[in-house]
Amino acid sequence: MRMEGTGIVFIVLLAILLLLNYLKQQWSRRHFPPGPLSLPLIGGVWRIKFGIGWNVETLIKLAEQYGDIFTVWAGHIPVVVLSGFQAVKEGLIDHSEDFSERPLTPFFTTLARGKGVAFSNGHTWKQQRRFGLVTLRKLGVGKKSVEGQIEEESRQLAEVFAHEKGQPFDPALPITNSISNVICAMTFGYRFPLEDETFKELIDAVAFTLKFARSLFYGLYEMFPWLMKHLPGPHKKAFRATEMLLSLIKKEIQKHKEQKSFQEPQDFIDFYLLEIEKRKNDPTSTYDEENLAQDIHDLFVAGTETTATSLKWAILLLANHPDIQDKAYKEMEDVLCSSSFSYQDLKKLPYTNAVLHEIQRSKHPLLFGLPRQTTKDVKMRGCLIPKGTAVMPNVRSVLLDPEHWDSPKEFNPNHFLDQNGHFVAREEYLAFGAGARVCLGEHLARMEFFIFLVNLLRAFRFQLPPGVKELNEEPEAGLTAPPHPYKVCAVPRCS
Known part of the structure; x- marks a missing residue:
């Protein structure tokens, strides 16, 4: 009896200590913006998993309950979410330098x-970043040289579509292959044949990494890295996929070194190897082959998926809205007198420009903006965001903010047109982010999206398969937000 009594006392004391520790944690977190109740071990994630569910509107729904600045605790890690145009603008633009770091989470620290x-x-x-911006300009982003590479890939994609002879097909893989080959041409100096095994491995590695980043195992790794490192699972495969991609990139770097092609640079690797040579006696230089390989890895992962996702959405939306497709096509035919055109012609195509912007507004390719981290304590709207806190700018909430868009949930190109049909740039259009970490490849992505879509629309009319009334416009929820797999008919135009 005495031992049983001792055991009960021990359990009661342990429960009291756990409760006191929990209350202490809650007290220490009182200055953070409000958010879902944080429970031991899992934090506030329960509110998503067992409450409103995980989809493209999850964070928007939480903002409706807790305000435009709120905190979700992922285990013991606070994530402050900014929602709506005003809050995101205040964070990314007004506090640009204060929000300029990237949080070093366990998964991405191991990955990069x-x-x-x-x-x-x-x-x-x-x-x-400075090198990337300068080199993309040297390689001709915004100039005819890169336009030629994009033009070639768009022609190759049109040939793949033409082989379907107007029958229903899934355009997803051909689109991803073509966009990825643009990155290959800029970084390696050449494109891969679509049947090339190395190219297939590259595409598969990027796809698996992105797929893993939206899985339950990813969340578990971020919250319990000390445990997950010792357990089998898809996280191990994700790291292997990254290592495989880096290995392929390093082989390309070695080829460039052996050929000494960097003495007359033609691609990203050439320019980087030349920079390494120039800075070899500079103790402050971070230019080395490890950073070069990771730079190219980042270009592939970010540059392929986002633009490919936008193009998949473009075809789906235009098939669902044939009136908008026909109006854009007519404008192209009226203005672009010959088969050749350039990115500069976009200025002459206000309706087409509005359609392009509206596709990326209504169906943003990312679920939310990539996380930032505060470089110092930041006071926003009476809330303290301590130094080193992860901040999630919900760009999707900006692009769907009902206070700034007339019909935020509708696909409506008039959002970017005035009463006279002229294109109107909108400051609320933050599709590429803002501030110090604004998308490095924004200009390249804009060029790709325009050139691919114009070439495809001038070659085909996209139609719903027989018997299909409408394609599903609900996005899949992951790190990116692509459409659900679909089939469409690319019917060749008579002209």
Whole structure:
């Protein structure tokens, strides 16, 4: 009896200690913005998993309950979410430098090791980003040289579509292959044949990494890395996929070194190897082959999926809205007198320009903006966001903000047109982010989207398969937000 009594006392004391520890944690978190109740171990994630569910509107629904700035605790890790145009603008633009870092979460720390441009910080990030911006300009982003590469890939894609002879088919894989080949041409200096095994491995590696980042195992790794490192699971496969992609990239780097092609640079690797040579005596230089490989990895993952997702949405939406498709096509035929055109012609195509913007507004390719991290304590709207806190700018909430868009949930190109049919740029259009971490490849993505879509629309009329009344416009919810798999008919135009 005495031992049983001792055991009960021990359990009661343990329960009291756990309760006191929990209350202490809640007290220490009182300055953070409000949010779902944080429970031991799982934090506030329960509110998503067992409450409103995980979809493209999850964070928007939480903002309706807790306000435009709220906190979701992922285990013991606070994530402050900014929602709506005003809050996101205040964070990313008004506090641009304060929100300029990337949070070093366990998964992405293991994945990128602080290298590259997407998940690095400080001096490394500044040097790699500056080099990326300068080199993309040297390679001709915004000039005819890159336009020629994009034009070639869009022609190749049109040939693939033409082989379907107007019958229903899934355009997803051909689109991803073509967009990825644009990155190949810019970084490696050549495109891959679609049947090339190395190219297939590259595409598969990128796809698996993105698929894993929207899985339950990803969340578990971020919350319990000390445990997950010792357990089998898809996280191990994700790391292997990354290593495989980096290995392929390093082989290309070695080829360039052996050929000494960097002495007359033609692609991203050439320019980077030349920079390594120039800076070899600079102790502050972060230019090395590890950073080069990670830079190219980041370009592939970010540059392929987002633009490919936008193009998949474009075809789906235009098939669902034939009136909008026909009006854009007519404008193209009226203005573009010959088969050749350039990115500069977009200025002459206000309706087409509005359609392009509306596709990326209504169906943003990312579920939300990539997370930032505060470089110092930040006061916003009476809330304290401590230094080192992960901040999630919900860009989707900006693009769907009912206070700034007349019909936010509708596909409506008039959002970007005035009463006279002239294109109107909108400051609320933050599809590529804002501030210090605005998308590095924004201009390239805009060029690709325009050139691919114009070439495809001038070659085909996209129609619903027989018996299909409408394609599903609900996005899949992951790190990206692509459409559900669909089939469409690319009917060749007589002209």
